[in-house]
Amino acid sequence: MKIVKSIDELRKDLKGYKLEGKSIGLVPTMGFLHEGHASLIRKARAENDIVVVSDFINPIQFGPKEDLKIYPRDLESDSKLCEDIGVDFIFAPEASEMYHDRKTFVDIEDMSNNLCGAKRPGHFRGVCTVCTKLFNITGADRAYFGQKDAQQVAIIKKVVFDLNIPIEIIPCPIVREDDGLALSSRNTYLSKEERKAALCLSKAIFKGEDLAKSGSSVSEVLSKMKEIISSEKLARIDYISAVDLSTMEDAKDFDGDRLVAIAVFIGKTRLIDNFIYRR
Ligand code: PAF
Numbered sequence: 610m611k612i613v614k615s616i617d618e619l620r621k622d623l624k625g626y627k628l629e630g631k632s633i634g635l636v637p638t639m640g641f642l643h644e645g646h647a648s649l650i651r652k653a654r655a656e657n658d659i660v661v662v663s664d665f666i667n668p669i670q671f672g673p674k675e676d677l678k679i680y681p682r683d684l685e686s687d688s689k690l691c692e693d694i695g696v697d698f699i700f701a702p703e704a705s706e707m708y709h710d711r712k713t714f715v716d717i718e719d720m721s722n723n724l725c726g727a728k729r730p731g732h733f734r735g736v737c738t739v740c741t742k743l744f745n746i747t748g749a750d751r752a753y754f755g756q757k758d759a760q761q762v763a764i765i766k767k768v769v770f771d772l773n774i775p776i777e778i779i780p781c782p783i784v785r786e787d788d789g790l791a792l793s794s795r796n797t798y799l800s801k802e803e804r805k806a807a808l809c810l811s812k813a814i815f816k817g818e819d820l821a822k823s824g825s826s827v828s829e830v831l832s833k834m835k836e837i838i839s840s841e842k843l844a845r846i847d848y849i850s851a852v853d854l855s856t857m858e859d860a861k862d863f864d865g866d867r868l869v870a871i872a873v874f875i876g877k878t879r880l881i882d883n884f885i886y887r888r
Contacts, residue, residue, distance in 0.1 A: 633658070639794070661747050675729070717737055717771075755782075807878075811882060821869065826863075847872035850870055
């Protein structure tokens with residue numbers, strides 16, 4: 610496994626494999642890898658000749674009051690996890706390598722106006738820009754994303770479609786701790802008490818999913834989920850919404866594919882979770 614910091618070097622290395630007709634799988638990450646990332650990397654390993662994991666904390670997807678400065682990082686332990694799974698390249702550039710004299714961004718209309726896009730202005734512009742750069746730099750055939758960031762997956766799929774980027778976007782299931790908490794690098798911010806409180810997210814998600822499957826309406830599902838989260842003292846709801854899975858517009862019924870998504874502050878830590886309901 611090779612750790613590469615330069616765009617030119619990665620391009621040169623991957624070009625050789627492309628010329629040999631080898632397929633390239635990309636797993637875009639911001640590092641501090643956990644079992645959720647490992648599941649994406651294993652899938653990429655199984656489906657491609659060459660696997661690239663990008664390990665880059667993308668500064669332009671963080672708002673001015675967000676956690677960029679304290680976002681956890683540990684390239685050594687990330688390297689070990691990648692090596693164990695059989696990754697070929699870790700791409701870990703400095704911010705100055707990815708962005709200098711930047712004037713061009715990739716942005717998306719409408720789909721970023723709801724959920725995390727509404728709460729984190731500029732976030733998806735940063736995500737779309739860095740992902741487009743990573744797709745161009747690697748020339749990957751497939752890219753793997755976790756469904757925990759379901760809005761991100763829907764948006765990236767649309768960017769790839771709209772800009773005719775020749776890459777397949779592969780969504781992968783949410784990975785959870787045994788007690789239900791969805792894995793996230795941000796779980797590391799939680800104190801012991803907050804970690805316990807954070808279970809209100811998965812409890813609300815599981816209950817909401819059961820209710821949706823057994824025929825409850827969107828408003829019944831959302832109000833039960835709100836009740837579960839509000840009963841937790843340390844929790845503060847950022848949003849709870851049901852949206853159309855492809856447009857990200859608010860949905861009033863379950864007459865189509867829906868994303869039911871939540872963002873909740875546990876203390877200062879903002880966590881997200883969701884379920885997808887398919888008719
Ligand atoms: O999901 C993430 O970790 C990031 O948003 C991504 C896709 C790596 C872009 O920085």
